[in-house]
Amino acid sequence: MRPSATSRSIRRAFATSVSALALAGASAALVPADAVAAGRTEPDLFVNLMTVDALNPAEGETFRTQIDVRNGGTGTSGPVSLTVSAAAGLRTAEPGWSDGAWTCTAVGDTSYSCTHAELAPGWAERVWLPFVVAGAEPGSRVPLTATVEPQRKESNTENNTTSVPVPISGTCVVRGVIWHDLDRDGQRDEGEPGIAPGPDGVLSVKVGARQNGTTGGGTATVNPDGTWSLTTRTELLYQVWIEASSTYDTTASNVGDDATDSDMVTTYQRDPILLTSSAEFSATNGGEYVVDAGLATRS
Ligand SMILES: [Ca+2]
Ligand SMILES: [Ca+2]
Ligand SMILES: [Ca+2]
Incomplete structure (x- = not known):
């Protein structure tokens, strides 16, 4: 059973997904206006959107964070490598899995390391990752951070990391x-x-x-x-x-x-x-x- 970790290709139908998910403390990186020098192409991977499916999880409860990784550049990327890390108070909830698109492995108690095949320009891929509340202070905000590893030819790397605070219920x-x-x-x-x-x-x-x-x-x-x-x-x-x-x-x-x-x-x-x-x-x-x-x- 793999109910808590799924992904799907969302390609260019992005606006719909964003509006549907704007509910839960969404945070989105800016789309680069001009990531490419004239005359050559390059990928620009970025974490386009990061949300959680439960706004206020409590101690012991599992929730999922959704991450959309997008190639906003003009060139196809190489293989994509994504790391999602939790601050103290949250920990990973599954050892790992593969669904054909993403392959994710828990690294220690606090992060997942995920890989995905190359992304064509304008394409985006979504992954859901389960975390569990473990020792967080009630009423605090515990950050989850997603970082997509820069590509060799990627010059715009400022948008490769996004963070979302998870409010812990009291x-x-x-x-x-x-x-x-x-x-x-x-x-x-x-x-x-x-x-x-x-x-x-x-x-x-x-x-x-x-x-x-x-x-x-x-x-x-x-x-x-x-x-x-x-x-x-x-x-x-x-x-x-x-x-x-x-x-x-x-x-x-x-x-x-x-x-x-x-x-x-x-x-x-x-x-x-x-x-x-x-x-x-x-x-x-x-x-x-x-x-x-x-x-x-x-x-
Ligand atoms: Ca980038
Ligand atoms: Ca009153
Ligand atoms: Ca009265």
């Missing part, structure tokens, strides 16, 4: 209270009660990230007093989504003291159930994020 707490804003002033005043879970009250509280390739968030359990709390992963942009009975509407958001206001900023629908969300916020390791929701009786 832990945070997201919590809040859903309360009944009896006087509709956007503030939780003395005596204004929490709203209990149930068909006539709070239907669900979800913490989620819109970013592709991410893991984190989840559904929180709402207590009878309207409070809820979720411990979840970090290095993400989260939003809180609340569903409630359509007998409620959202009250004004971010009015007055932040400790007692409502943080729901967007109401998507009121029927058949109320659906409202907070703004996005960045969750980092060790953080605690309080997201409250004030609901008023719908008029």
Whole structure:
């Protein structure tokens, strides 16, 4: 089985691949404008794009980095040699493999050495390489670096190395209270009660990230007093989504003291159930994020 290491030729259909992969902290080297002196041809290999398929891996988890090696020059290259190295905190996840295009071998615990046949001008080849999080500090950014070895006749070598930081997931707490804003002033005043879970009250509280390739968030359990709390992963942009009975509407958001206001900023629908969300916020390791929701009786 070789599910975690595949490659395919992407040739000139490059723009499509790039837009499809722009999601996960992509970093791309610049295409050389004029790598060739007049009257002769030469290859210009470069690491065109480097991404990871999981935005925030946690300790013990395996993820893959994608690397596109392209020949942006005017002459065919010789055999291609690529090295992909991880800083401390990540290590290689497979001893090696060959898929007919790329042949890769783990070198020690921290890097892969890969080879590929010659690349014609304008051609690109992609390789996926698995790494596992091993001892990285939660919340840190651990770099992966890809270097394509310069060709003998290659004069533009500045673009032969690209690096991508891998954010390592940590832990945070997201919590809040859903309360009944009896006087509709956007503030939780003395005596204004929490709203209990149930068909006539709070239907669900979800913490989620819109970013592709991410893991984190989840559904929180709402207590009878309207409070809820979720411990979840970090290095993400989260939003809180609340569903409630359509007998409620959202009250004004971010009015007055932040400790007692409502943080729901967007109401998507009121029927058949109320659906409202907070703004996005960045969750980092060790953080605690309080997201409250004030609901008023719908008029
Ligand atoms: Ca180059
Ligand atoms: Ca109030
Ligand atoms: Ca607020």
